[in-house]
Amino acid sequence: MISLDKIDKVNRATDRIFKVPQNYFENLVVSILNKTTESTISLHTKNQKQFSMPYGYFEELSVKIMGRIGQMEKENIDLELLERVNVFKVPENYFLALELSTNIERFEKNNIFKVPYGYFEILNKNILSNITTKLAKTIKVNWWKTTTTKWSAAASVILIVGLWLGISHFTKNKTELALEKVSNTEIKTYLETQDLSYLEYESVTETNQNINKAVLDGLNIDKKDILEHLENQDLEEEI
Amino acid sequence: MISDSELLLQFQDELKRHDAFSQLINKYQQKIYWHIRKMVIDHDDADDVVQETFIKVWHGLENFRSDSQVYTWIYRIATNESLNFLQKKRRQNHVPLDNDDSLDLLNTLENSISQDYISGDEIQLKLQKALLKLPDKQRLVFNMKYFDDMKYEKISEITGTSIGALKASYHLAVKKIEDSLNRQEASF
Numbered sequence: 001m002i003s004l005d006k007i008d009k010v011n012r013a014t015d016r017i018f019k020v021p022q023n024y025f026e027n028l029v030v031s032i033l034n035k036t037t038e039s040t041i042s043l044h045t046k047n048q049k050q051f052s053m054p055y056g057y058f059e060e061l062s063v064k065i066m067g068r069i070g071q072m073e074k075e076n077i078d079l080e081l082l083e084r085v086n087v088f089k090v091p092e093n094y095f096l097a098l099e100l101s102t103n104i105e106r107f108e109k110n111n112i113f114k115v116p117y118g119y120f121e122i123l124n125k126n127i128l129s130n131i132t133t134k135l136a137k138t139i140k141v142n143w144w145k146t147t148t149t150k151w152s153a154a155a156s157v158i159l160i161v162g163l164w165l166g167i168s169h170f171t172k173n174k175t176e177l178a179l180e181k182v183s184n185t186e187i188k189t190y191l192e193t194q195d196l197s198y199l200e201y202e203s204v205t206e207t208n209q210n211i212n213k214a215v216l217d218g219l220n221i222d223k224k225d226i227l228e229h230l231e232n233q234d235l236e237e238e239i
Numbered sequence: 240m241i242s243d244s245e246l247l248l249q250f251q252d253e254l255k256r257h258d259a260f261s262q263l264i265n266k267y268q269q270k271i272y273w274h275i276r277k278m279v280i281d282h283d284d285a286d287d288v289v290q291e292t293f294i295k296v297w298h299g300l301e302n303f304r305s306d307s308q309v310y311t312w313i314y315r316i317a318t319n320e321s322l323n324f325l326q327k328k329r330r331q332n333h334v335p336l337d338n339d340d341s342l343d344l345l346n347t348l349e350n351s352i353s354q355d356y357i358s359g360d361e362i363q364l365k366l367q368k369a370l371l372k373l374p375d376k377q378r379l380v381f382n383m384k385y386f387d388d389m390k391y392e393k394i395s396e397i398t399g400t401s402i403g404a405l406k407a408s409y410h411l412a413v414k415k416i417e418d419s420l421n422r423q424e425a426s427f
Contacts, residue, residue, distance in 0.1 A: 104366060104416055109386055112363050113276050114356050123272070123286075124264045127293045128257065 278321040369419035
């Protein structure tokens with residue numbers, strides 16, 4: 001079995017395997033230099049040959065160039081000059097059908113509401129009877145007739161009155177309770193003699209503003225509604 | 240038919256008052272009724288409102304100043320009564336202010352259809368439903384312009400709103416309705 005390790009190192013040298021002509025390397029440098037000199041001469045000769053051109057070349061050159069430019073301009077697409085063609089298609093009568101279905105100005109303005117038969121014949125009579133006779137609606141309450149109802153009613157009344165008195169007493173704050181014992185004359189005298197500072201007035205007005213703001217916020221009035229209201233102002237009767 | 244000014248004169252005479260008023264009702268009841276009905280939708284509600292309107296006319300006719308035409312004045316009362324009625328009905332039905340106003344009247348419209356108080360083709364019904372989505376006052380202006388074909392000057396006199404605002408309101412209403420109809424078409 002051949003193993004690379006066993007090959008003699010001496011025999012591994014490439015000069016033992018590949019051979020060159022005698023003095024090859026000594027002649028190689030000269031050979032290369034010679035060849036470079038030849039190529040330089042050759043190039044020079046070619047260039048000299050290129051500088052010669054056909055007679056009247058430059059006179060024709062500008063014409064040729066302008067011709068080619070004109071050709072290129074013709075081939076260029078100018079969008080502004082392009083014919084505007086709509087390539088998209090729709091089903092036949094599409095837009096007419098769409099307009100008929102959504103343009104309300106083209107709808108027949110039919111009255112869809114109906115009235116009972118003979119309504120307008122009796123309307124006049126109804127209105128006049130409302131005016132000439134007073135319609136007094138009385139609700140007769142016969143609930144005293146039953147004993148149970150009578151006692152229930154009495155108990156309810158007592159409870160309501162008791163609650164009202166109790167709640168009104170307990171919901172009063174200490175100030176209110178204290179002021180109950182003070183006569184109106186004394187209060188009036190106190191207010192006349194005291195000098196209410198500006199700050200006290202301010203705090204009162206501030207409270208009112210807060211209340212108004214809270215009321216407005218609570219109503220949840222949309223900006224849209226305010227604008228709508230401005231568009232259609234409140235109507236007032238002339239009566 | 241006797242003119243409004245003559246009716247007014249007769250009204251001033253106590254002996255002729257009832258007769259003059261009856262003629263006034265006969266002259267305008269249908270126009271006033273339909274104006275109200277298109278707002279409140281339901282016939283019974285319209286009946287109530289139209290009667291209330293003419294009762295107010297009765298009470299105010301004696302002092303009518305003739306600054307505007309009688310019909311315009313009656314129309315204005317009917318408009319007010321309709322709007323007040325709708326507000327009152329919403330309060331009674333506890334419809335929150337921030338809710339869609341149309342839901343209540345849509346139910347009324349559906350009930351009227353089921354009671355055969357409404358007849359119209361599909362597109363007319365769609366139009367009415369789209370109309371109910373408008374705020375009351377905008378719907379009012381739309382009805383007067385579109386269905387009654389009133390001039391803006393007349394509508395301005397009735398509503399006390401400027402012509403410019405009315406034009407804006409109407410065109411906005413038309414756009415909203417057409418958008419609504421488009422959406423309904425697209426959903427099919």
